[in-house]
Amino acid sequence: MNVQLNTAAEKKQAIYQSTLRLIREFGFHGTPMSQIAQEAGVATGTIYHYFASKEELIVELFRYSKERMLNAIFREDERALSYPRRFMTIWMNLVEHYIQHPEVLSFMEQFFSSPYVKTLYSEECVYFQDEMSNFLKQGVDEGHIKPLDINIISAAFVGTVSATAKRHINGRFTFKEEDLKKMVGIIWDGIKN
Template identity: 30%
Template structure:
């Protein structure tokens, strides 16, 4: 008896991400995805009930992975600024290394594929970031303003930074990274 192959999910996701990065969300077809993944088109429907479900599942997976990686190595005992920088760097590195996911998530956000439910769940994943900001404010290191606004600033600037680095093709030196972080930190610090 043949069992459902868990590696196929990864295979399909990788294929879809690659294609979206290349041709945009509006340019991918189920046929393209299956071909890229090296499986038959019909097989896609063994793993996902349709294109919508595939894209929603991939969206959720990308969001989760992205969050999961952010707090790697985070240690609450560590002083705030280095701990925060660690998270900031995790995010930056992840986004640069998985630029396809960044594009995919952005393209999805205003697409008809993502359901309200999926969107809702994605929102909830932000909780740890709010907690981190709250800690910085409690320690009087961060500006005492609406934490949503602070997060907005961090994420927005980071997004654009990642895109700029990706498209400019300019190598990202340690000093550039530090400059960028200080730019961000100057904005947030009390």
């Protein structure tokens, strides 16, 4: 990267983006800090200035990616929609986010399959103690969704999002908006109360 990075925010952003790209290509273990620094256009010491270890970088990258993802899928102008319509919109927003940012999808899948997840979530904890879990729990509490364990509902929701986005990203099928509406309709029909 030949861009002059001046502020701490710019440097951290470059480190995050470089780490996402490299992890998508080489995985967690195949991405050394020196390679991240080179890709980001910063000194290796600069990374250690912001992150004490690679583990800390990955955990902070998860938080950063999750916050950006939640902002992309829970849009303020869609909060007034009916619950079923909002469910469908959020599902489609997440698919679109992953299609636009395949490195985030790859990172999230690797993160939740890695020991790093234990640094944030205990064994008993639902992985998504966030707006997504709250939204799905709201659907159960209000009677829109079958009274199932939140882990089952989350797996149906997130699993189909990931599979749909990967199929599109890998060029197996180019999903149009109408296709996504049909897909989320199948998911909704399966879990609605």
